[in-house]
Amino acid sequence: MDQPGLYIHVPFCRSKCPYCDFYSLANTSLMRDWLDAVISEMGIYKGCFKTFNTLYLGGGTPSFLPGPHLEALVTQVRGHFAFAPDAEMSIETNPRDLTAEEAALLKTLGFNRINVGVQSFHDDELCFLGRQHNAKDAIAAVSRLRDAGFDNVGLDLIYGLPGQDMERWLDTLEKGLSFEPEHLSCYQLTIEKGTVFGRRKEEGDLDPIGEDVEREFFLTTSEFLTGRGYCHYEISNFARDTKHTCLHNEKYWRRTPYLGLGPAAHSFQEGRRWWNVRSVRGYCEALRNDRAPVEGEETLSPAQAHLESVALGLRTRRGFDSSEIVNQMERKKLDELESRGFLHRDGNRVVPTREGFLVAEQIPLYLCEEGRL
Template structure:
């Protein structure tokens, strides 16, 4: 894998509370974070001979913004020590609006993080409560302002549509509130009700409904139309960029079958025809990596036919 530039994904599996719609692996035992960071540093070292360089790094979760600047420094300095990163490397971090300040954002910039995804989801407090988010609409606006004040010039906003009871007009209002901030990137996702998410129970109890196909199309095309009028490029199903150079270079690796390495619990990796993934449990993860033992749980080898089908499927995004 030497000389093959890949993407690096780092999963930070900690949240102060679980959002009602989320099915990503996370835990609320934030007291384990120091131990986890030490383990993650060990896992980074395990791959020093297999991946020579990364040209994108994505720190996701969970809630990465629960990490202190010191913990982030430990992680990024270890990556820099054992793998090649340069000034052109896209380094993205997801942040929760309720966790951040101008000073925190400045510390991220000083560490080389040059792209943010702010998990706004909505500018409506009622919808935020429905989704189980722990920030308010005002905190979301303030987080965006803080990021700009700190000097971030590549900023993404995540939004969710299709929330039970949300009208098209209310969704248009949400988009209209995001646009004055001139985010370089917007991700607009339809709310999905996964069986492992808390909202699914309410769906089974018939307390909430999913969008029907007609409604799905209406929200999707309204999003594309409104953001298109604002000058955004619709380059993937849920993603919009203000200019070509603001497209998510990291996420495009997934869609183009480019190699990527995933670190942390439940993280997935891909290279050539091999896909592998780590143990899901933080406890199991921490039983392995401190001793220098790989946390990989399993792998699959894809046939040429499977690779072709996946490539075709991903191209449709």
């Protein structure tokens, strides 16, 4: 697991979804400049990382790239960096992009793990979320991936929409399971500042669901999918079995080295984390002038690294090593959290329960600093 991962941020979409706060543009005018800049950035880090065993194209919408751009990108990646023979090669896709020809191209380029941004199998919910596809498009997209020979397909779904009831959400899950996906990511709709939904919330035009409803959706989702044989291995992620967890994302949760290329991408190596400028134009300009497009960096203190290790571990069913908890007060709090049903012991690992996942963000501060839970 100590082999590094490579992430490439593709910041282009057909349109900007009203809930999305990831950096992306609904404009293709700088796409060619971005591609040239990413290739230049590859040159900066050539030889700086060991052999990669994951590649993850995220965004934005990587499948929105024209075929020649995607081919050129993958060719340059392989020319600049070494990959393990069995490397996990992932790409995020939009159902509208997944024609039979696109699916065949992804297979030819060596991708072996496809994430499909389905979000819902109900057209009215897709319309509310500002998606450009409908339920039929999603069904056809997954079918084309199977026809192309992909045996590692993941579906991204969103729950907790205002007014959504449990029956409709379970119907979406049931439809998703009919494709026997190897992976499911089930995200609660969050309303972020700076997004269209965020502005609507500030104006009183959009009311998020309450905490009790959030809890019900989360617990029901976990119980439903684990009951159907899926492993709930991270707060929002489920895999058919352990070999189908997302190896790339596990690097983030385990503080394994990773390199991020593209605007707004983050990297981590030897305790140092750095991130690129959140602007395609600024990113391209820096690389045209032979400058690394880095906007900032940090090196965590031992205390900060300890807190982060615990926090990231609590996002996953792997948890963290009990040796991370060293002082008597922390151990006392750990015992208390176990008695309250938030954590349990698995050998020398401290692992969150389903209820523990619900409060995973609060537990580290409660353990390591003054706080209440």
